[in-house]
Amino acid sequence: MAFPDLTPELRRAMPDLRGAISPNAPLSGLTFFRTGGPAQILFEPADEADLAYFLQRLDPNLNVMTLGAGSNLLVRDGGIKGVVIRLGRPFEEIAIEGLRVTAGAAARDMKLALVAGRAGVAGLSFLRGVPGSIGGALRMNAGAYGSEIKDRLICCRVVDRAGKIIEFANADMGFSYRHSAIGPDVIFTGATFEGLPGEPEKLMAEMAEITAERGKTQPVNSRTGGSTFKNPPGHKAWALIDAAGCRGLTIGDAQISQLHCNFLINQGSAAAADLEALGEEVRTRVKATSGVSLEWEILRVGEGPLRIPHPEEDA
Incomplete structure (x- = not known):
């Protein structure tokens, strides 16, 4: 199934766009299930400002969906009408300052756990058992082994459907079991977490145990x-x-x-x-x-x- 190509009108409306736009882009290779139809438009922004620019100039009647690591997602065979936004390398950075860990929304949960562990930041090791990215983890309050995102989140950044950049505190998220109250009309771009003091060797051993356990049971x-x-x-x-x-x-x-x-x-x-x-x-x-x-x-x-x-x- 092929959708009408919207790229010419998008480029006219967004002459200063720096990210990549692809019409009728296959999505099966971008999900863990490796199946499903295409996106009418796949947009990969150059950075947060580029994403905001895109959304400010996008037809408000067009459907918009964010694609993360594709780990907890089933794309139906007819594909997705409208725009799918995929955050790539510019949103994968992870930085540590003291016990605070800041990560882009496209950073993998498992990588964040490893980076924090090597730096002696405890409390985030559970993410070693979550096979998605930070944006998805925020959206669904991801958890494993008795811990959840809500336990460590300080704040996060989003871009709303109108292209406005907003910061939410933990208390604004409305977290519950595998759920946040933040609507689908916002796109997470990054988050800051606070951990606890830990010993790198013990944390790495803990994560090795998590990996081994997952392999035995999943x-x-x-x-x-x-x-x-x-x-x-x-x-x-x-x-x-x-x-x-x-x-x-x-x-x-x-x-x-x-x-x-x-x-x-x-x-x-x-x-x-x-x-x-x-x-x-x-x-x-x-x-x-x-x-x-x-x-x-x-x-x-x-x-x-x-x-x-x-x-x-x-x-």
């Missing part, structure tokens, strides 16, 4: 989007899925992991529709067996199409 080398469903109050999502008989369940090349059944896996050529349909089948079976309605943790975005059954399913 399909880390697979095409997966991480935890598929949020843990319902009083329950573990994986246990409900297992009890519903869904471990190893497949639709086409989409599979529920045998290792950890709260992980969806693209075994090779799964369409986004296969993955989403499999997730919905799991939700149906869990509801039938336990009465619990699982809530998606993976963000699903973009246009259809509806899933077409595989030939072997028609037999």
Whole structure:
């Protein structure tokens, strides 16, 4: 599917733009699932000021979405209409001053944990087990091993849909379990965290342990989007899925992991529709067996199409 090319009118409206604009840009290679359709427009800003300039001059009726590391995201097969903004190298810098760590929104969570650990800044090691970027971690209050982003955040910077640069304090974020109250019309560009004094050797050992544990219990080398469903109050999502008989369940090349059944896996050529349909089948079976309605943790975005059954399913 090809969307109408909007680049000529965008360039006319933004003569001083420094970032890259690409029409009908494939997104499958930019997500952990390695599937899904294109972006009508993919914009990669040169820096925060360039991003603000772009948004100030962008048609307010155009849909805008931010793409981070693509770790907790399923792009539907019809692609994304409007503009997808991807923050690249200019937003990956990490700086440490005392116990404060400042990072761009595109910095990987795992890298921030390592940089902080080597500098003797404790309290951020949990990010070694979060396979996304800082922008996404802020958006969903990412957490692992008993800690969350809200525990260490001092403040963050965003650019809103009108191109205004704003700073939010921790108290402004409205954090709750795997959620922040900040609307989708703002783009995180960076954040500052405060850690605790620590010993680099101990912190690095702690993170090595986290990495080893993830390898034993999660399909880390697979095409997966991480935890598929949020843990319902009083329950573990994986246990409900297992009890519903869904471990190893497949639709086409989409599979529920045998290792950890709260992980969806693209075994090779799964369409986004296969993955989403499999997730919905799991939700149906869990509801039938336990009465619990699982809530998606993976963000699903973009246009259809509806899933077409595989030939072997028609037999």
